[in-house]
Amino acid sequence: MTSVTSGSGRTLTDLFVEAAKQALDESGVDKIDSLYVGNMMSGFLQNQEHLGALMATALGREGVPAYKVEGACASGGVAVNAAVKAVLSGLEEIVLVGAVEKMSGYTTPEVTTGLMMAEDRLKVASTGVTFVGLNAMIAREYMSKYKVGHESLAQFPVLCHQNGLDNPKAQFRRKIEIQDVLESPLVADPLRLLDCSGIGDGAAAILLAPRDVAKKFTDSPVEVAASTVAGDTLSLYQRPTTTTFEASRQASDRAYKQAGITPRDVDLLEVHDAFSILGVMALEDLGFAEKGAGTGLLDEGECARDGRVPTNSFGGLKARGHPVGASGLYQIAEVALQLKNEAGKCQVPCAEVGLTQSVGGIGSTVAIHILRAM
Amino acid sequence: MTSVTSGSGRTLTDLFVEAAKQALDESGVDKIDSLYVGNMMSGFLQNQEHLGALMATALGREGVPAYKVEGACASGGVAVNAAVKAVLSGLEEIVLVGAVEKMSGYTTPEVTTGLMMAEDRLKVASTGVTFVGLNAMIAREYMSKYKVGHESLAQFPVLCHQNGLDNPKAQFRRKIEIQDVLESPLVADPLRLLDCSGIGDGAAAILLAPRDVAKKFTDSPVEVAASTVAGDTLSLYQRPTTTTFEASRQASDRAYKQAGITPRDVDLLEVHDAFSILGVMALEDLGFAEKGAGTGLLDEGECARDGRVPTNSFGGLKARGHPVGASGLYQIAEVALQLKNEAGKCQVPCAEVGLTQSVGGIGSTVAIHILRAM
Numbered sequence: 001m002t003s004v005t006s007g008s009g010r011t012l013t014d015l016f017v018e019a020a021k022q023a024l025d026e027s028g029v030d031k032i033d034s035l036y037v038g039n040m041m042s043g044f045l046q047n048q049e050h051l052g053a054l055m056a057t058a059l060g061r062e063g064v065p066a067y068k069v070e071g072a073c074a075s076g077g078v079a080v081n082a083a084v085k086a087v088l089s090g091l092e093e094i095v096l097v098g099a100v101e102k103m104s105g106y107t108t109p110e111v112t113t114g115l116m117m118a119e120d121r122l123k124v125a126s127t128g129v130t131f132v133g134l135n136a137m138i139a140r141e142y143m144s145k146y147k148v149g150h151e152s153l154a155q156f157p158v159l160c161h162q163n164g165l166d167n168p169k170a171q172f173r174r175k176i177e178i179q180d181v182l183e184s185p186l187v188a189d190p191l192r193l194l195d196c197s198g199i200g201d202g203a204a205a206i207l208l209a210p211r212d213v214a215k216k217f218t219d220s221p222v223e224v225a226a227s228t229v230a231g232d233t234l235s236l237y238q239r240p241t242t243t244t245f246e247a248s249r250q251a252s253d254r255a256y257k258q259a260g261i262t263p264r265d266v267d268l269l270e271v272h273d274a275f276s277i278l279g280v281m282a283l284e285d286l287g288f289a290e291k292g293a294g295t296g297l298l299d300e301g302e303c304a305r306d307g308r309v310p311t312n313s314f315g316g317l318k319a320r321g322h323p324v325g326a327s328g329l330y331q332i333a334e335v336a337l338q339l340k341n342e343a344g345k346c347q348v349p350c351a352e353v354g355l356t357q358s359v360g361g362i363g364s365t366v367a368i369h370i371l372r373a374m
Numbered sequence: 375m376t377s378v379t380s381g382s383g384r385t386l387t388d389l390f391v392e393a394a395k396q397a398l399d400e401s402g403v404d405k406i407d408s409l410y411v412g413n414m415m416s417g418f419l420q421n422q423e424h425l426g427a428l429m430a431t432a433l434g435r436e437g438v439p440a441y442k443v444e445g446a447c448a449s450g451g452v453a454v455n456a457a458v459k460a461v462l463s464g465l466e467e468i469v470l471v472g473a474v475e476k477m478s479g480y481t482t483p484e485v486t487t488g489l490m491m492a493e494d495r496l497k498v499a500s501t502g503v504t505f506v507g508l509n510a511m512i513a514r515e516y517m518s519k520y521k522v523g524h525e526s527l528a529q530f531p532v533l534c535h536q537n538g539l540d541n542p543k544a545q546f547r548r549k550i551e552i553q554d555v556l557e558s559p560l561v562a563d564p565l566r567l568l569d570c571s572g573i574g575d576g577a578a579a580i581l582l583a584p585r586d587v588a589k590k591f592t593d594s595p596v597e598v599a600a601s602t603v604a605g606d607t608l609s610l611y612q613r614p615t616t617t618t619f620e621a622s623r624q625a626s627d628r629a630y631k632q633a634g635i636t637p638r639d640v641d642l643l644e645v646h647d648a649f650s651i652l653g654v655m656a657l658e659d660l661g662f663a664e665k666g667a668g669t670g671l672l673d674e675g676e677c678a679r680d681g682r683v684p685t686n687s688f689g690g691l692k693a694r695g696h697p698v699g700a701s702g703l704y705q706i707a708e709v710a711l712q713l714k715n716e717a718g719k720c721q722v723p724c725a726e727v728g729l730t731q732s733v734g735g736i737g738s739t740v741a742i743h744i745l746r747a748m
Contacts, residue, residue, distance in 0.1 A: 011496065034603075049491035049498075050446040050608065053738035057608040063624065065603035067445040067739065072424040078441040082456055088463035091601075117423035122385065166460025172504075226466075227441035229408075234431040250437065300638065341413040364427035365441065 001333050004171040004202040004321025006104040012039075012046055013058045016100040019203035020059055025097065027207050027217050033092040035059075035066035038079030038099030040325035041114045042068075045106055055098065064091075072118035073274065075099060076204070076328025077358025077367025079228070084227040087208050094213065098205035101323035114325070118361035120235050132196060132275070134187035134362050139277040142243045146292030148280075150190055155180035155298035156279035157194050157318045163305065164315025166345035169245055170364055171200045171321030181276070183244065195276040197322035205328040206336065211374065220340040225353070226258035226370035234364045245363030248285035252357070255368040256287075259353075263287035266352040266370075268338055269303075269311045270331035272359035273318050281313070282357055286368075310348040314339060328358030332369055339373040375707050378545040378593035378695025380478040386413075386420055387432045390474040394433055397470065401581050401591050406609035408465040409433075412453030412473030414699035415488045416442075419480055429472065439466075446492035449473060450578070450702025451603070451732025451741025458601040461582050468587065472522055472579035475697035485573055486742065489698070492735035494609050504648070506570060508736050510562035511652040512676035516617045517564065520652075520666030524564055528555035529672035530653035531568050531692045534693040537679065538689025540719035543572045545695030548696055555650070569650040571696035578703040580710065585748065594714040599727070600632035600744035608738045619737030622659035626731070628741040630661075633727075637661035640744075641725040642712055643677075643685045646693050646733035657685070660742075684722040687712060702732030706743055713747040 001019045016037070022028075036331035037051040048054070052066030076099035103111055116125040119134065142148060157180055164170035176194060184193040207217075214221040230251035233239055239246075254294040256262055263286065271278030271286070280294035288309055289297050297303050303311035314320050314334045317327055335354035337343045351373075358367040376392045390411070398404075411425040421736050423426070445452035450473035457471040490499040493508070516522060531554055538544035550568060558567040574599030581591075584612055588595040604625035612615055622741030630636055637660065645660070657668035662683055663681055677685035688694050688708045709728035711717045725747075732741040 013496075038424055041417065043415065043423070043491060044421060046495060047418060047487060047491055048495040048606045049414055049417075050493070050735050050738065051445055052445055052452075053605050053608045053735055054494065056605050057612065057738075062605050062612075063621075063737075064605055065455075066605050067443055067456070067603070069443055069456070071426055078426075081439075082441070082459075083441070085456075085460045085465060086464035088465065089459035090462065091459060112419060117417060117421055119424070120428065121420060122387075123420040123660055229441070231427050231430050231436050231438055231440050234427045235435045237430065238436075247437075333607060361424050361427055364424065364431075364436075372595040 001169055001204040001330055002202050004200040006200050008201065010201060012042060012048065012100055012102050012157065013054060015102060015201060015203035016055045016098055017058050020096060020098045020202040020207040023205040023207055025235050029094055029207055029217055032094050032096045033065050033344040034062060034086060034095050036079045036083045036097045037068045039068055039101060039328060040070055040072055041101060042211050044114045046102065047281060048240050053075045064116050068291055072360035073324045074328055074358040074360030074367050075325035079371060080329065080332055081227050081229050084224055087210060093209055095208045096205060098203060099244040099326040099329035100203035101325040102201045103323060104201050124235050127351060130188065132191055135275040135277060136191045138242045139190050141369055142277055145243055148295055150182060150185060151178050152282055152295035153276045154277040155177045155295060156273055157181055159298060159303055159316050160273060160312050160316040160318035163313050163346065164319025167314045167320055170315040170319050171198060172319045191275055197274045197317040199338050200321035200323045202323035202326050204326055204333045206333055221374045222336045222339045223372045223374045224369060225372040226255035228254040228258065229365065229367045229368045230273045232364050233334045234361060236322060240357055242289065245281060245285050245366060247363050247366035248282060248357060251366040251368040252286045255370050259370040263354045265355050266309065266355045268313060268335065268348055269309055270356040271311060273312060273316045274322055286357060305348045314346050328367060331356035335371050339371055375543055375578040375704055376576050378574040378697055380574050382575060386422065386426065386474055386577060386646055389476060389575055389577035391432050393579040394470060394472045397579040403468055403581055406435060406468050406470045408460060408469050409438050410453045410457045411442045412449040412703060413442055413475060413701050414444055414446055414449045415475060418491060419484065420476065425478055425602040442631055445739045446546040446734035447698045447739050448702055448732040448734030448739045449699035453694035454703065454706055454743060455601050455603050455741050457582050458598055461584060465569055466650055467583055467725060469582045470579060471582060472577060473698040473700040474577035476575045477573045477697060478575050498609050504562065506562040506565060509649040509651060510565045510737045512616045513564050517693060519617055524556060525552050526583045526669035527650045527654055528552045530650040531555055531646055532693035533672060533677055534647060534686050534690040537603045537687050538693025538721065541688045541694055544693050545572060546693045549567050553653065565649055570689040571648045574695035574697045576695060576697035576700050578700055578707045580707055595748045596713045596747045597748045598709045598743060599746040600631065602628040603741045605720055606738050608735060610736045618665065619655060619659050619740060621737050621740035622656060622731060625740045625742040626660045629636055629744050633744040635727065640683065640727050640729050642722055642728045643683055643689060644708065644709055644730040645685060646731050647686060647690045660731060679722045679746050687722050688720050704743060705730035705732060713745055745747035
């Protein structure tokens with residue numbers, strides 16, 4: 001993983017190559033069979049597509065099959081899903097998956113328009129609503145339906161900032177209190193600045209291979225016990241309720257079946273907390289709390305690193321940062337480090353099973369991965 | 375497949391849904407396990423990403439796993455490659471793959487900039503060279519190195535226009551002669567207007583499934599005997615020669631091995647003739663002629679529908695049209711129709727094995743598929 005930063009002026013290629021070289025160097029892998037690149041916004045922001053060939057060339061591996069995989073903010077998650085299928089197909093053995101996003105260096109209208117590419121341009125973006133605005137509507141309905149106060153939701157970013165303090169690659173390494181969230185500038189009522197992830201640049205990369213091949217390169221391989229994707233309607237207005245992401249439920253249900261486990265077996269979670277409300281909803285939709293009771297886990301400290309379900313142990317989207325198309329791969333890399341006991345100051349005790357949730361758009365695409373120490 | 379048109383005002387969704395519904399209706403398939411969408415330019419031209427969820431929703435199949443796959447002008451080809459791996463992985467059974475591009479309704483600078491997203495924005499596009507310009511350099515080197523005249527290259531678009539006359543979905547249904555090509559307006563010396571594919575909108579879709587499942591839905595299933603992707607440097611300046619696309623050679627070599635055949639066994643070809651020079655080079659790089667001798671096949675009528683290697687039997691990129699991210703899927707759908715003996719007036723006699731070549735950028739990504747009648 002690269003550090004998540006803003007304003008460094010580094011290009012898409014700079015970022016991607018740093019992460020991919022790190023993955024190759026640390027693993028000792030020389031020959032790769034293919035490359036998958038997760039990214040959401042390069043066409044719009046950088047006027048650059050064909051990231052497969054661009055990044056393969058920049059890595060000096062221009063012969064390999066390479067292409068880009070996109071699922072809005074879940075691009076990192078779906079890129080890994082595509083790569084998992086490539087390995088399972090038997091056609092490719094050692095596969096490099098990287099994801100990258102560069103969001104800084106553009107005007108706010110540019111980035112806002114870029115993010116709204118995850119929603120329906122003709123029917124929804126055209127109304128003028130922003131991506132934060134849509135999430136604010138969810139927060140409003142959730143707070144009203146379940147009688148949950150903003151101060152309860154605010155525990156999520158507070159937790160993330162606490163965890164991010166120990167992650168040298170985190171974008172925001174600053175402790176915050178609930179009061180800071182409640183008093184931060186209003187962005188889209190009820191969401192305030194500290195409810196929202198920021199604008200950042202970053203890249204992450206991993207290597208996938210069949211179990212027996214992976215064991216040749218490391219003493220602590222991590223098993224992909226499940227890789228699933230589920231969808232929902234593209235737009236919020238098309239759904240009966242906004243306070244559950246049905247795609248999260250379906251993708252995680254399928255993932256638990258694939259891995260042969262239940263939520264009780266999960267030792268750590270990386271959830272897609274682009275906004276505080278999404279972090280809380282994830283705890284519920286993934287099966288760790290009843291609907292409306294997600295904040296209870298936070299009240300009781302169960303999501304802290306020494307809690308029952310350590311969540312976003314490297315800081316999550318809020319504090320580690322959310323370079324959108326890359327975040328899903330940061331989550332997977334972070335869980336892998338935890339299971340390998342290489343998470344440094346972010347290490348949680350005795351984790352053997354970790355789950356990542358990568359969300360595209362307003363819960364319209366969800367990729368779930370369950371990783372297990374081998 | 376939709377007709378390839380320009381200026382109809384139809385949206386990405388209109389186009390995609392028409393093609394996908396046709397695939398579902400004609401096959402009688404109801405339940406699909408996933409959806410892969412090939413597309414190159416939606417982020418830049420339509421400010422729309424997340425085509426997986428957008429198209430799944432528009433089809434009324436919003437639950438299914440869905441994402442976009444991009445490899446510049448080879449997006450259609452690489453989307454099928456991703457879908458083939460999904461089926462081979464055993465995780466998905468019936469998979470819908472569609473590809474769509476909408477290029478009309480924009481200014482020439484917009485579309486030109488969009489196409490150059492296939493090349494390196496920072497190092498190559500920034501010089502002002504266009505995509506036609508890069509292909510013109512290839513044509514110039516080829517003509518000089520092999521002493522081939524423009525009138526020889528011009529046979530390729532003449533062949534495509536001849537074939538396109540019989541394809542009701544072709545964008546350009548007009549017979550042309552070699553003299554028409556040579557006298558058409560100069561675009562980038564030596565390439566003239568009729569050497570170049572046009573700007574068009576279109577979508578195509580197919581269904582993939584394991585052999586035994588496919589047989590339940592049709593009496594004439596078509597086997598995917600090979601699906602390969604190979605890469606090359608992103609940019610032309612990084613290569614020792616421009617007159618061979620090494621990625622075409624490598625992807626087709628691997629494909630012949632996968633299918634257990636040689637070029638002699640191929641009964642029909644769909645090649646990526648975005649420019650006349652590329653059609654001729656493809657005949658060579660895919661193993662049907664020695665380097666520099668591709669036009670010889672055209673001289674002898676061997677690429678005509680009644681020739682030894684019928685090529686671009688529906689009109690190819692030049693006459694059927696080249697909605698860039700969708701073209702690779704048109705090729706595959708057309709070959710499938712030929713092998714099913716459902717190609718109408720475009721039908722070639724006795725075809726059992728067909729090969730498609732989908733090229734991204736300046737030969738930087740090449741996807742090859744070999745289809746075989748079952």
